[in-house]
Amino acid sequence: MTIMGEIERGSNTPSKSAAGNAVEQQDLGVLRFITAGSVDDGKSTLIGRLLHDTKTIFEDQLAAVTRASSKRGQEEIDLSLLTDGLEAEREQGITIDVAYRYFATPRRKFIIADTPGHEQYTRNMVTGASTAHAAIILVDARKGVLTQTRRHTYIAHLLGVRHIIVAVNKMDLVDHAQSVFDRIHADFLAFAGNLGIPDLRFIPMSALRGDMVVERGTGLAWYSGETLLQLLEGINVANDDDALPARFPVQLVVRPGTNTDFRGYAGRLESGVLRVGEEVVALPSGRHTTIKDIVLLDKKLPLAVAGDSVTLVLADEIDISRGDVIAAAATPPRSAKSIEARICWLSTDAPNAAGRFVLKHTSHSVKAKLARINDRIDINTFERQPTPAALAMNDIAHVTLSLAKPIFIDAYDSNRITGAFILIDETSNQTVAAGMIEA
Amino acid sequence: MNARIAESFAEGIAPVTLPLRSHLDWLESEAIHILREVAGECANPVLFFSGGKDSIVLLRLAEKAFRPGKFPFPLLHIDTGHNFDEVIAFRDTRAAELGERLLVRSVEDSMKRGTVRLHKETDSRNAAQSVTLLEAVDEFGFDAAIGGARRDEEKARAKERVFSFRDEFGQWDPKNQRPELWNIYNTRVHKGEHMRVFPISNWTELDVWQYIEREGIAVPSLYFSHKRAVIRRNGLLVPVTRLTPPRAGETVEEVPVRFRTVGDITCTCPVESGAANTREIIAETVLTTVTERGATRMDDQTSDASMERRKKEGYF
Numbered sequence: 011m012t013i014m015g016e017i018e019r020g021s022n023t024p025s026k027s028a029a030g031n032a033v034e035q036q037d038l039g040v041l042r043f044i045t046a047g048s049v050d051d052g053k054s055t056l057i058g059r060l061l062h063d064t065k066t067i068f069e070d071q072l073a074a075v076t077r078a079s080s081k082r083g084q085e086e087i088d089l090s091l092l093t094d095g096l097e098a099e100r101e102q103g104i105t106i107d108v109a110y111r112y113f114a115t116p117r118r119k120f121i122i123a124d125t126p127g128h129e130q131y132t133r134n135m136v137t138g139a140s141t142a143h144a145a146i147i148l149v150d151a152r153k154g155v156l157t158q159t160r161r162h163t164y165i166a167h168l169l170g171v172r173h174i175i176v177a178v179n180k181m182d183l184v185d186h187a188q189s190v191f192d193r194i195h196a197d198f199l200a201f202a203g204n205l206g207i208p209d210l211r212f213i214p215m216s217a218l219r220g221d222m223v224v225e226r227g228t229g230l231a232w233y234s235g236e237t238l239l240q241l242l243e244g245i246n247v248a249n250d251d252d253a254l255p256a257r258f259p260v261q262l263v264v265r266p267g268t269n270t271d272f273r274g275y276a277g278r279l280e281s282g283v284l285r286v287g288e289e290v291v292a293l294p295s296g297r298h299t300t301i302k303d304i305v306l307l308d309k310k311l312p313l314a315v316a317g318d319s320v321t322l323v324l325a326d327e328i329d330i331s332r333g334d335v336i337a338a339a340a341t342p343p344r345s346a347k348s349i350e351a352r353i354c355w356l357s358t359d360a361p362n363a364a365g366r367f368v369l370k371h372t373s374h375s376v377k378a379k380l381a382r383i384n385d386r387i388d389i390n391t392f393e394r395q396p397t398p399a400a401l402a403m404n405d406i407a408h409v410t411l412s413l414a415k416p417i418f419i420d421a422y423d424s425n426r427i428t429g430a431f432i433l434i435d436e437t438s439n440q441t442v443a444a445g446m447i448e449a
Numbered sequence: 450m451n452a453r454i455a456e457s458f459a460e461g462i463a464p465v466t467l468p469l470r471s472h473l474d475w476l477e478s479e480a481i482h483i484l485r486e487v488a489g490e491c492a493n494p495v496l497f498f499s500g501g502k503d504s505i506v507l508l509r510l511a512e513k514a515f516r517p518g519k520f521p522f523p524l525l526h527i528d529t530g531h532n533f534d535e536v537i538a539f540r541d542t543r544a545a546e547l548g549e550r551l552l553v554r555s556v557e558d559s560m561k562r563g564t565v566r567l568h569k570e571t572d573s574r575n576a577a578q579s580v581t582l583l584e585a586v587d588e589f590g591f592d593a594a595i596g597g598a599r600r601d602e603e604k605a606r607a608k609e610r611v612f613s614f615r616d617e618f619g620q621w622d623p624k625n626q627r628p629e630l631w632n633i634y635n636t637r638v639h640k641g642e643h644m645r646v647f648p649i650s651n652w653t654e655l656d657v658w659q660y661i662e663r664e665g666i667a668v669p670s671l672y673f674s675h676k677r678a679v680i681r682r683n684g685l686l687v688p689v690t691r692l693t694p695p696r697a698g699e700t701v702e703e704v705p706v707r708f709r710t711v712g713d714i715t716c717t718c719p720v721e722s723g724a725a726n727t728r729e730i731i732a733e734t735v736l737t738t739v740t741e742r743g744a745t746r747m748d749d750q751t752s753d754a755s756m757e758r759r760k761k762e763g764y765f
């Protein structure tokens with residue numbers, strides 16, 4: 011589609027209500043993405059630019075930013091101030107925590123996880139990446155591929171972000187030279203080429219001038235590819251999850267009792283497709299049955315697709331409770347009482363001496379013991395340290411966990427929901443680690 | 450719904466046409482999932498219901514999450530006493546229609562107890578709500594309170610978690626928030642602490658109206674265009690009420706207006722509008738150039754950090 015003319019507020023996200031109208035056909039749902047880059051690569055400028063050029067910034071916000079800019083003695087409006095939320099951040103001129111921003115075009119709604127680029131904030135990027143479909147890795151055209159670029163790419167890939175866009179920014183400062191872009195492209199492929207990133211794109215841009223962000227601009231005429239916004243609008247995410255085996259973690263049993271014998275299982279279909287009449291298996295019981303109804307309030311649906319929150323009614327009465335999973339009968343998840351996983355340590359405290367945690371996986375929690383730390387990767391040097399004694403914040407480690415009860419899992423690289431977990435310290439109740447199951 | 454062709458993963462099943470999920474489907478599913486996590490994990494939750502559009506949307510989402518069962522929580526309104534009558538009437542009607550329990554705790558009672566002291570009667574009671582709210586949390590021992598706040602409302606909100614931890618003083622510590630990954634929520638609290646839960650965190654004002662339109666949800670009529678006596682003051686339209694009379698020298702005008710938010714009447718302003726139905730509101734929202742709070746709240750303009758401070762102290 012053509013972008014420039016259409017991104018006016020007047021043509022922003024269409025109403026879904028006028029069922030069947032032409033505009034509605036284009037609603038591609040939601041795309042979540044993160045932006046990653048080192049300090050000063052232009053992350054805030056890019057986000058400000060995306061919001062500004064899609065007409066998402068309001069006059070009063072712009073006025074507040076203008077006031078704040080002049081208070082600091084800056085002459086130009088600093089678009090990056092749009093994204094500094096907290097008092098401490100404004101005082102220190104840095105971003106402390108993951109923030110979420112929103113904008114919409116006629117085609118889809120976007121959610122940006124704005125993750126700080128400081129070295130000590132790996133955990134924020136891990137957090138932002140966990141829900142992202144896509145990652146924009148910013149590279150300063152003058153500096154090229156840095157250690158941080160490798161780190162951000164590694165984290166995005168580790169967290170299963172399938173669509174990675176390398177944005178070579180500040181092209182205006184290198185005379186818009188295609189040779190600079192080509193060299194960075196090649197350098198990037200030299201380290202990332204064999205990571206197995208399913209969808210990797212490169213784009214030259216100037217976030218400051220707005221070239222190739224929403225508008226094509228004038229400086230990069232040699233580049234014939236899509237603008238960043240066009241890339242983001244075109245990413246297909248639905249098929250990624252629908253094509254997987256069905257996984258329906260049960261959140262609640264709906265049993266209103268007294269004058270009805272309704273008994274349904276409420277939850278969200280995290281992957282795959284479920285149809286009425288389809289055979290499923292309930293775990294841990296292992297009982298097979300078929301789906302009688304798929305209900306959403308007063309509607310009965312013929313099928314549910316990945317992401318749908320529905321209530322399932324089953325043909326047979328079997329004992330199912332919160333934390334159980336209803337799955338595709340032919341391809342059920344694996345039962346495991348001991349798991350091997352890659353974790354990111356998120357806490358400022360080292361793991362408690364006993365190594366005991368609560369592990370939360372989909373809709374249930376089990377007690378877990380950190381049986382072994384197999385290795386630890388220094389995220390700055392990528393050095394692998396075997397059997398480290400402890401873990402510190404931002405460490406990425408390979409661990410073995412033993413569980414009090416079996417859970418039903420998939421490998422994270424095949425299912426980002428049933429392959430993921432968090433560890434909670436029972437004393438502090440803090441979320442101390444993010445885990446991705448390997449086996 | 451839109452249609453698309455997808456390969457079926459299971460062998461022997463022909464390719465099928467799958468529905469494409471619109472952004473509203475996505476937002477709805479996420480919110481239902483969050484509400485069900487509250488029900489599954491929290492011992493004594495409550496849902497804030499004010500009669501405003503965001504909490505009305507929450508009730509619709511709760512119906513989708515729990516029907517044909519009852520809601521696993523009561524509804525709670527923190528009543529400032531500075532209300533639009535119509536909103537209160539709507540609140541009561543809606544709770545009765547749903548057959549769900551509505552609790553009301555009022556700032557007036559906190560004032561009688563002496564826990565809230567206001568300068569003068571006409572002061573905004575927005576901030577005082579925090580006190581009454583925390584008193585209610587204590588009284589009932591709630592461990593989770595579901596609210597309709599959205600991250601697009603205000604800068605400090607953009608960093609708030611979906612499950613947002615409050616210490617035993619009800620305070621929010623923005624620098625010490627639990628990381629929130631995937632859709633796995635850490636709901637654990639010690640006694641005396643609680644969670645604020647925001648199922649529509651990821652919705653914008655436009656999403657809310659689009660959802661109201663799609664679902665055919667009723668909202669109080671002051672959200673639609675009506676004639677109202679107002680005063681133009683500092684770029685805002687201040688409604689003339691018993692608590693906000695005209696000041697000397699000010700002219701009262703009858704203007705077609707609608708409210709974008711409904712809160713304490715002493716500090717909530719309508720915007721000039723002829724939008725008579727949800728479709729027209731959506732059209733206006735798409736075109737609007739001022740944020741919901743910027744256009745309507747007298748108290749948020751004072752300082753960039755005012756919302757953050759209030760939140761730290763236990764505000765919604």
Ligand SMILES: Nc1nc2c(ncn2[C@@H]2O[C@H](COP(=O)(O)OP(=O)(O)O)[C@@H](O)[C@H]2O)c(=O)[nH]1
Nearest residue numbers: 049050051052053054055090179180216217218
């Ligand atoms: N010339 C030029 N400067 C840029 C560009 N993008 C960002 N900058 C500048 O680089 C500096 C750092 O940008 P900022 O967005 O704050 O970086 P962040 O730390 O990654 O958020 C600011 O002075 C920006 O104006 C660009 O495309 N071209």
